[in-house]
Amino acid sequence: MPRIIGDGGEGPLLFSERPDWADVTPIPQHEGYNPIAPIFYAPEYKDATDYFRGIVKTNEKSQRVLELTETVIRMNPAHYSAWQYRYHTLLAINASLDTELKLMDILAIQFLKTYQVWHHRRLILTALHSSSPPLSDPSASPSEPPPLDTTPKDFKAAQIELAFISRVLMTDAKNYHTWSYRQWLLAFFDDARLWEGEMSFVERLLEEDVRNNSAWHHRFFVVFGREQLPGDESRESVLKRELAYTKDQIALAPNNPSAWNYLRGILERTKTPFSNLRTFVEPYTKTRSSEEPKEDVLDLENPAPSSTAELPCVAALEFLADIYEDESENKENAIEIWKTLANERDTMRKKYWEYRIKELLENA
């Protein structure tokens, strides 16, 4: 719908209609040729990006460039060049990075799934909290960032950031960028007080959804991402704690590949033999029979499958076969399990199970 200049009723003016932008020469996208696969832009987008190309050409870095790049970004948050130019402009004109971070709070929620909102945030945080922001553009000549601040404020800033990320994860609990940003943040600030809160955070998320693989990965990052976490008495006690936690989660919902993958992950990481878990795993590999013996003794180390568990569980069968594979007297049993998986329990992966059989026979 065409707008009448100055009618005042149709939202903001185009940049081409604004006297304060009259000194900029807009640059159309395609000049002198008929492009293949063009996009049909809305007039507002075409207008803003024509002016964006205009200021890039003259290398203008000013307050109004912040307005222009924000306009472009709000229409297309994946416009990485607008983000990049905005970042250089912020540094060049010594703009308030705290104000920028507040704007990012709004944009991150609105454009959750874009790479750039999260990376820009990371750049701002880095610029605010380290003496040398990671600048790689040789043509950029930003002014010096503020001097390195004292630790308490850094800690506070990181804490606020973690709280913000937690809120975002409430709306999208598996957002990849959000999770990797959280992991980067923890490692970057690397403050014991920040790491400390993470375990209860993960546990809260896994209570809401025990199948949230992002939360499981985060747990691994928190437990094993650092050599030694402050407060960890020893790696052995950590392994013990992790095994107990994971077994409990498997008992609640045994057909959960996230929990089994985590279990394998912690065993491999700590070079613990899978066979240590045999007693735990076996009940999960059996079909539930009606006259199941009542468990008289509650084995806290080896929680039994819940009463509603659907058994046998494919991941448990796979796990048991992996134990058998390493035992010379049990290789036939491994093959038997793989055959059951291939032909009955996990038929989609028939080819993979047959490959495992073949591999075992060839290496025998």
Add this chain to the structure above:
Amino acid sequence: MVDLAAHNLRPTPTDGFPSPTSDLQIQTENILKARHPSIPSDSGTSGVLQRNSHLQFLLRNLIQGFPARYTSQDASQPWLIFWTLQGFSVLGVSLDERNKKRAVETLLGLQHPQGGFCGGPGQAPHLLPTYAAICAFAIAGGTGEDGGWEKIDREGMYNFFMSLKQPDGSFLVSYDAEVDVRGIYCLLAAATLLNIVTPELVAGTPEFLASCQTYEGGFGSASFPGWALNDDPTPGEPLIDPTSLRPSLGEAHGGYTFCAFASWVLLLPYINNYPTYRPSYPKPSINMKSLLRWLTLMQGTEIELGGFKGRTNKLVDGCYSWWVGGAVGIVEGLLASDGKQSSHVPKAEAEKNEPEEAWDDVDDSLYNRQALQEYILYAGQHPAGGLVDKPPKNADAYHTLYDLSGLSAAQHRVIPNESRKKELLACWTEEELSKDKIEPLRQELFAFALSWLEEEGTSKFTGSNRVNATHPLFNLTVTHSEAMMAHFYNRKVPSRYKASK
């Protein structure tokens, strides 16, 4: 006969313990189940590749252009071109000369004056559009005035790549932008095609890739370098001690896994022939066993029609047919060339292009190729043309290509061919190899990349559904990969047709 279909359409067990993940999973299974080949459909066209309507979809995008909702792809213009052109290639259609010329002209308008390609004219150079543009050049371009290949600024691109290199062996995707393995894949694929790989460019990169492998076996987006920075760096070498802890940022993910793994494989000639950047450092390695396990674990069950997921406990999506299905194909290729997975014995007669009546169970696949094709054919096609993530979503340019490429990967076994590799290595004389100390690396990169050929007599498809094979490392046809590499490595490549005998 046992009613296998009924037996196998079991919902994913929820163990009487529902959660948001299992709720979403059940909803999706209910939608997909209705598309299962064993369920009668009213359309009557199920299971048939709707070639014409997909071609119409691609043609409309290419010639008329993309509607305004593609504004979100304004910084991915070379991708829109590549997805469309490669879609045509997989469907066995080539462009007319006039449109090829337009494509080349459009691509040249995306080259940055200092090297590399941009998401759109006047934007900043970026690794992702650089890959897409180079691949689009491989399809639509060529030598000579209108072909555009000579106008690619390789020196500028190399300098651009070097300026993005990080102390941990990774690369930013653009100035002041993020690091992730997508960017590394895009850089390595473009650099391999254009013959601009050097040891300096890739030193430390294999170690970085290895650090992104997670405990699940797949790869995450990047890793954290801070704790591995060397106190005592030597100028010019990566600043990382690869034996130190570099935890992966983000969980194992299909897209990142393809990119990291394909990068690793593109780099094998470097990894195998060059010492680590410090003699005391161990050779980098990845865990192939856990990778293969994770990749095959991503295939959904019968009720999900055997489509692939991108992460544990997430939903199937047509695009992972390529990212994950394609990656299994690469594993199969490596196993075959290691002799670990005995190679298929070719049938006596030349490949018959007749569709198989029944699926021959005796093949060397490591996943269910038939089911993956069924997912794409029964659930991936939009009735109005183009392909989708899953029903009832709309078709888009991205899913159209990666569904079709996944279909291709599921139909064809493209693996390293030893005799072909020997022929390609022989494209260099002793004199040429001794002339320049990195020439042997170029020779290995060239011969290894182009040794991936379709194994005769192993294609699997039904009815009229055959699509073209595509190179597992580039997602270009072997013909396009070969022509471009022959040009930039300045080699005359022997004909493939006598080689495979």
